[in-house]
Amino acid sequence: MTSLTPSQPDSAPAPAVLEAAQERLRRLGARVTQPRLCILACLIGSNEPLTHQAVIDRLPGQGEAIDRVTVYRVLDWLVEQGVAQKRAGNDRVFRFSLVEHEAARAEVHRQHSHFHCTRCDRTFCLDDVGLPAQPAAPRVPSGFAIEHVELTVNGVCAECGARVARQPDSAT
Numbered sequence: 001m002t003s004l005t006p007s008q009p010d011s012a013p014a015p016a017v018l019e020a021a022q023e024r025l026r027r028l029g030a031r032v033t034q035p036r037l038c039i040l041a042c043l044i045g046s047n048e049p050l051t052h053q054a055v056i057d058r059l060p061g062q063g064e065a066i067d068r069v070t071v072y073r074v075l076d077w078l079v080e081q082g083v084a085q086k087r088a089g090n091d092r093v094f095r096f097s098l099v100e101h102e103a104a105r106a107e108v109h110r111q112h113s114h115f116h117c118t119r120c121d122r123t124f125c126l127d128d129v130g131l132p133a134q135p136a137a138p139r140v141p142s143g144f145a146i147e148h149v150e151l152t153v154n155g156v157c158a159e160c161g162a163r164v165a166r167q168p169d170s171a172t
């Protein structure tokens, strides 16, 4: 194999990813078990946070299958070890991601402003809307140090706005 093929969702994790997972477990001083290795490799290889089910779907199906309870346990263990992060989305479903991936994503979102819809609670990235990337820093009490300033615009998104505009009596 000379080149990396883009993404093969049904195949086993790439050797490099498995190696990274193994190295990570060793650095933790943890026992390297097959479930830990496969599940951590899943998180390392994913660009987005994964639900418990998404992790199961990505595990190599053949051989010794890893049962659902073990997947839950290993994911929570990775969170305890500070390797993974667990967060509930708007749908209340927990998603797991590698802490480094999460930090990189946060860094990207720090570069631009956001629009938060107060109706549906979704947040949109305002990439090139011409808003200042760095809003003017507010005055802070003495002894406080500003690290960065984020701008979040609150309001109603287009979708929710259209829903509100439609009068209930003309809906049916």
Ligand SMILES: [Zn+2]
Pocket: 108, 109, 110, 112, 113, 114, 124, 125, 126
């Ligand atoms: Zn963003």
Ligand SMILES: [Zn+2]
Pocket: 117, 118, 119, 120, 121, 122, 156, 157, 158, 159, 160, 161
């Ligand atoms: Zn909305």
